[in-house]
Amino acid sequence: MAYRAEPPDGGWGWMVVLSAFFQSALVFGVLRSFGVFFVEFVAAFEEPAARVSWIASIGIAVQQFGSPVGSVLSTKFGPRPVVMTGGILAALGMLLASFATSLTHLYLSIGLLSGSGWALTFTPTLACLSRYFSRRRSLATGLALTGVGLSSFAFAPLFQWLLNHYAWRGALLLVSALSLHLVACGALLRPLSLAEDPVVGGPGAQITSLLCHGPFLRYTIAITLINTGYFIPYVHLVAHLRDLGWDPLPAAFLLSVAAISDLVGRVASGWLGDAVPGPVARLLMLWTTLTGVILALYPVAEVPTGLVALTVAYGFTSGALTPVAFSVLPELVGTGKIYCGLGLVQMVESIGGLLGAPLSGKGNRISRWAMAAVFYHAGGGGEGN
Numbered sequence: 001m002a003y004r005a006e007p008p009d010g011g012w013g014w015m016v017v018l019s020a021f022f023q024s025a026l027v028f029g030v031l032r033s034f035g036v037f038f039v040e041f042v043a044a045f046e047e048p049a050a051r052v053s054w055i056a057s058i059g060i061a062v063q064q065f066g067s068p069v070g071s072v073l074s075t076k077f078g079p080r081p082v083v084m085t086g087g088i089l090a091a092l093g094m095l096l097a098s099f100a101t102s103l104t105h106l107y108l109s110i111g112l113l114s115g116s117g118w119a120l121t122f123t124p125t126l127a128c129l130s131r132y133f134s135r136r137r138s139l140a141t142g143l144a145l146t147g148v149g150l151s152s153f154a155f156a157p158l159f160q161w162l163l164n165h166y167a168w169r170g171a172l173l174l175v176s177a178l179s180l181h182l183v184a185c186g187a188l189l190r191p192l193s194l195a196e197d198p199v200v201g202g203p204g205a206q207i208t209s210l211l212c213h214g215p216f217l218r219y220t221i222a223i224t225l226i227n228t229g230y231f232i233p234y235v236h237l238v239a240h241l242r243d244l245g246w247d248p249l250p251a252a253f254l255l256s257v258a259a260i261s262d263l264v265g266r267v268a269s270g271w272l273g274d275a276v277p278g279p280v281a282r283l284l285m286l287w288t289t290l291t292g293v294i295l296a297l298y299p300v301a302e303v304p305t306g307l308v309a310l311t312v313a314y315g316f317t318s319g320a321l322t323p324v325a326f327s328v329l330p331e332l333v334g335t336g337k338i339y340c341g342l343g344l345v346q347m348v349e350s351i352g353g354l355l356g357a358p359l360s361g362k363g364n365r366i367s368r369w370a371m372a373a374v375f376y377h378a379g380g381g382g383e384g385n
Contacts, residue, residue, distance in 0.1 A: 006134060006194070006195070007131055007132055007133050007134040007137075007192075007194065007335065008132060008192075009132070009133050009134055009135050009136050010132075010133075010136075011132070012132070012190050013129070013132030013133055013140065014140075015188050015190075016125070016128055016129045016132050016188065016189060016190070017129060017140050017143055017144045018188065019125060019185045019186070019188035019189055020125045020126060020128075020129050020144035020145070020147070020185075021143065021144050021145075021146065021147040022147055022181065022184075022185050023083070023121055023122065023125050023147070023182060023185040023186075024122070024125075024144060024145050024147040024148050024151075025147035025148060025150060025151035026090075026147075026151070026178065026179055026181060026182050026185070027063070027090070027118045027121060027122050027182075028122075028148045028151075028152075029147065029148055029150075029151025029152050029154075029155050030151070030155065030175060030178075030179065031056060031059065031060060031231070032148065032151075032152045032155075032156075032231075032255070032259070033151075033152055033155035033156045033158075033159050033255060034055075034056050034159075034235070035056075035156075035235050035236065035237060035238040035239065035255065036156055036159040036160050036163065036238060036252050036255075037159065037163070037168060037171070037172075038052060038053070038056075038235065038236075038238060038239055039238065039239055039242060039248070040163055040168045041055065041103070041106070041168070042239075044168065045102065045103050047103055049236075049239060051103060052103065053235055053236070054103075054107065054111070055103070055106045055107060055110055055111055056110075056111075056231070056235050057111075057231075057235075058107055058110075058111030058112065058115060059110055059111045059114055059115040059118065060115070060231060060350070061111075061115070061350040061351075062111060062112055062115025062116055062118075062119060062350075063115045063116075063118035063119045063122060063346070063350075064119070064227075064346040064347060064349055064350030065119070065346075065347050065350035066115070066116055066119030066120070066347075067119050067122070067123040067342070067343040067344075067345075067346030067347050068207075068340070068343035068344060068346075068347050069119060069120070069343075070082055070086065070119050070120040070121070070122075070123045070124050070343060071123055071124065071127065071203070071339040071340050071342065071343030071344075072203045072339075072340070072343070073120070073124075074123075074124040074127065074128075074339050075202070075203050075206075075339050075340070076203070078189075078191040079124035079125065079127070079128045079186070079189045079191060080186055080187065080189045080190070080191070081186070082120050082124050082186070083120060083121045083124055083125055083182065083185060083186030083189060084182075084183045084186035084187060085117075085120055085186075086116075086117040086118065086119065086120025086121035086182060086186070087117060087121060087179065087180060087181070087182025087183035087184075087185065087186055088117065088180070088183060089113055089114070089116050089117030089120065090113075090114045090117030090118055090121065090179045090182055091117070091176045091177070091179040091180040091182070092113060092114075092117070092176075093109045093110055093112070093113030093114030093115070093116075093117060093176075094109070094110065094114055094172050094173075094175045094176035094179055095172075095173065095176040096109040096113065097109035097110045097114075097172050097176075098169045098170070098172040098173045098176070099169070114179070117179075117182070119346075121182050121185070121186065122346075123339075123342050123343050123346050124189075124339070125185070125186075125189065126141070126144075126326055126342060127338045127339045127342045127343075128189050128191070128192070129141065129144055130326070130329075130330045130335060130338045130342075131192050131194060131335050131338060132192060134335075135274065136274055137273075137274070137327050137330065138269070138270045138271075138272075138273025138274045138280060138323055138324060138327040139270040139271055139273070139274050140270070141270060141323040141326050141327055142266045142267050142268075142269055142270020142271070142273070142323035143266075143267065143270060145266050145319075145322055145323055145326075146263045146266050146267060148259075148262065148263075148266075148319075148322075149259045149260065149261075149262040149263030149264075149265075149266060149315075149319060150259070150263055151259075152255060152256065152258070152259030152262065153256040153259035153260050153263070154256075156252045156253070156255035156256045156259070157249070157252055157253055157256055159171060159175070159252070160248060160249055160252040162174055162175075194335055194336060196334060196335060196336035197336050199336065200334070200336035200337050203339075203340055206336075206337045206339075206340040206341075207340050207344065209337070210333060210337060210340060210341055210344055211344075213332075213333065215332055216332055216333055216341065219328065219329070219332060219345070220344065220345050220348045220349070221348075223325060223345055223348075223349045224348050224349040224351055224352045225352060226288055226321070226325075226349075226352070227349040227350075227352035228351075228352035229291075229292065229295055229352075230291075230318060230352075232295065233258070233295070233298065233311070233314055237251075237254065237255060237258075237311070238251045238252060238254075238255065240298075241254065241307070244302060244307075246304075254307070254308065254311055257308065257311055257312060257315070258311045258312070258314060258315035259315065260315070261311075261312045261313070261314075261315030261316040261319065262315040262316065262318065262319030263319065264316060264319070265287075265315065265316035265317060265318070265319030265320035266319045266320065266322060266323055268316075268320060269283065269287065269319070269320035269321070269322075269323050269324055270323040270324075273323060273324045273327050279328075279331075280324050280327050280328050280331065281324075281328050283320075283324045284321055284324045284325055284328060287317050287318075287320040287321035287324065288321050290313075290317040291314065291317040291318045291321060294310055294313050294314045294317060295314065297310055298310060298314075326342075329341055329342060329345065
């Protein structure tokens, strides 16, 4: 394939955006809506909430910790076969989970197997998209990641409906069939060769270079702190509302409200990232700080109106920080190193994804304030990048 001097900022790149849209929906839309299954698993296996929350946390951690594997394989074989293989693994994990008889089975099937499939899909797709865009990268990333918001809006009530009609085992079978569409998303990806590629060397040379890159390492630490608090409302919000006396369907619907607000935030942030002059990292710091403040208010909010307002605000700001977080990285390491760079960031931030939900699931208000504080102070990490 001939080397291009710079990203085309369009062309087949818009098909990559379409692929990333559906792929992000089928990965993080499912993860965000998995709180609907949370209450069912607690009742079915008679286990405490903290242990059940490890299912989603292990899946998130494996997806992120295994991302360098997807990056290295994509560098060698191209993103298309890697993402298609990941789709098969993600669907297989959900299929096996429907036969689970203990939490350990769910840890292995959803957490390990589906998480491995997600690791082979998300990072290669986002890295491929970053190589197709330069001037409109934030907007393209924002549009691609709106799939998370739309699917969260649809999946939360859909999963609750499936649980009501088919119980959790039947619902997981249907989620498995849904996840198989990741294979089609992978088929849309087309590798792009850029003039920068021969200079950066192979995966080993790129990883060594990145590990000696100070701004990249500081950025990775900041993203890890952000990730510690990011998924807490999506894992625990339904259970928290049930404790406050909400019915299951309205509680699940509030996740959909957050998803719509998230969608608006991603598009608005993507547009601002390209339109506002100056480093994109400043916008990342702004959105992260606002998200942390909102998260800190959740433990003291009990009135339904206040909870709805907080959820709408959290959906917008947490959605807004996502596209700029991914847009900062190519500016930091270059498009030639984006596969390995994004893979390493995802691997390190898995620590935050692994610990955040279980720590907050202790039911201790102090732990929830602590997670919010970690999220809040991570906003300062973006400025130094």
